[in-house]
Amino acid sequence: MRIRDFGVEIWMNRWEETCRYNLAETCVDSVTVEELLALARLDAATFAADLLAMRLTYGAIEGSVRLRTAVAALYEMATPADILVTHGAIGANHLAYQAVVEPGDVVVSIVPTYQQHTSIPESLGASVRMLRLREERGWLPNLGELRELARGAKVISLVNPNNPTGSLLDVAALDAIAGIARAEGAWVISDEVYRGLDQDGAGTSPSMADRYERTIGIGSMSKAFSLAGLRLGWINAPAPILRAANRHRDYSVISVGMVDDLLASIALEAHEALLARNRGIVRGNLAALDAWVAAEPRMSYVRPASGTTALLRYDAAMTSEAFCTGLLEAEGVLLTPGSAMDMEGYLRIGYANDPVVLREGLARTSAYLATLGR
Numbered sequence: 035m036r037i038r039d040f041g042v043e044i045w046m047n048r049w050e051e052t053c054r055y056n057l058a059e060t061c062v063d064s065v066t067v068e069e070l071l072a073l074a075r076l077d078a079a080t081f082a083a084d085l086l087a088m089r090l091t092y093g094a095i096e097g098s099v100r101l102r103t104a105v106a107a108l109y110e111m112a113t114p115a116d117i118l119v120t121h122g123a124i125g126a127n128h129l130a131y132q133a134v135v136e137p138g139d140v141v142v143s144i145v146p147t148y149q150q151h152t153s154i155p156e157s158l159g160a161s162v163r164m165l166r167l168r169e170e171r172g173w174l175p176n177l178g179e180l181r182e183l184a185r186g187a188k189v190i191s192l193v194n195p196n197n198p199t200g201s202l203l204d205v206a207a208l209d210a211i212a213g214i215a216r217a218e219g220a221w222v223i224s225d226e227v228y229r230g231l232d233q234d235g236a237g238t239s240p241s242m243a244d245r246y247e248r249t250i251g252i253g254s255m256s257k258a259f260s261l262a263g264l265r266l267g268w269i270n271a272p273a274p275i276l277r278a279a280n281r282h283r284d285y286s287v288i289s290v291g292m293v294d295d296l297l298a299s300i301a302l303e304a305h306e307a308l309l310a311r312n313r314g315i316v317r318g319n320l321a322a323l324d325a326w327v328a329a330e331p332r333m334s335y336v337r338p339a340s341g342t343t344a345l346l347r348y349d350a351a352m353t354s355e356a357f358c359t360g361l362l363e364a365e366g367v368l369l370t371p372g373s374a375m376d377m378e379g380y381l382r383i384g385y386a387n388d389p390v391v392l393r394e395g396l397a398r399t400s401a402y403l404a405t406l407g408r
């Protein structure tokens with residue numbers, strides 16, 4: 035199977051272990067097992083005893099009932115039977131495309147996006163049409179354009195809240211997209227790994243899975259729940275999709291680890307406490323980023339509404355990769371070049387890391403900018 039290089043993953047793999055200030059990270063500052071147990075108000079000694087007594091079988095093949103119940107509770111309409119546990123959202127997305135896409139199908143992908151949503155359907159022989167988000171529209175889709183592009187489509191895919199822009203589709207937009215998809219009989223693959231991190235209001239916006247019956251909803255422990263080390267995600271979809279995904283999953287997953295399943299269950303049963311911690315981080319950090327952008331004449335952006343990332347537009351006559359490589363060499367700060375996601379002229383920042391790292395990384399980025407010609 036031919037597939038394009040995954041731009042962002044290649045960039046991150048190359049630098050994230052050696053940089054000093056990681057402003058490319060997209061997960062909310064990760065928690066330790068001890069912090070997780072404290073948030074969940076569980077006694078560490080009891081947990082340790084449970085773990086020591088655990089017999090390490092394959093566990094429940096599709097995810098434990100306890101875990102699938104906790105995942106289903108994140109949605110209005112889902113039941114445990116609608117949930118299939120996967121190896122991260124990266125596994126969920128892969129299985130979702132394998133389940134629905136055949137050679138010759140049309141897939142409409144709203145871009146910029148996480149590259150899986152263009153490169154996997156392409157590799158499966160689909161024709162991928164891209165709906166470009168534009169900065170002047172606040173990185174929100176033009177729904178008239180979507181209606182045109184979606185004619186004859188099998189799948190419409192979106193990341194909501196969006197990575198990399200941080201834009202968020204409101205209920206009216208979700209319902210309009212549902213109307214467009216329904217008219218075509220298309221599936222919507224809705225990657226919602228950043229759901230729960232809104233800057234305003236209660237913090238969790240509706241899921242497409244609760245607005246449209248042919249949605250394949252994707253979620254994960256990595257980003258909003260700050261537990262990427264579990265490598266655990268899920269698909270929330272109607273039975274025929276889960277059956278098709280399972281056909282592929284039997285060849286590539288079998289089950290996720292029992293320890294991961296247990297820790298994810300504990301985390302999701304305490305999701306309100308975990309999300310409250312994480313919203314505190316993204317809201318505090320975005321205020322710091324916002325103040326920095328306002329004071330830095332050579333940077334501008336559309337303030338993100340949700341998630342952990344934003345696209346910065348920089349004023350310097352160089353490619354985004356040259357900017358990022360120079361910044362790493364001079365100051366040890368890691369950003370992601372827009373070129374890694376077909377967005378030359380921009381830099382992606384992940385602002386949900388440790389607040390001290392963010393502030394120091396931004397100050398050092400200003401020092402680097404001061405050395406650059408225009």
Ligand SMILES: Cc1ncc(COP(=O)(O)O)c(C=O)c1O
Pocket residue numbers: 060121122123124125148193197225227253254255256262266267
């Ligand atoms: C939009 C999106 N989907 C999926 C993933 C993969 O996440 P996971 O760690 O759950 O595999 C990422 C990771 O960056 C992402 O940004």
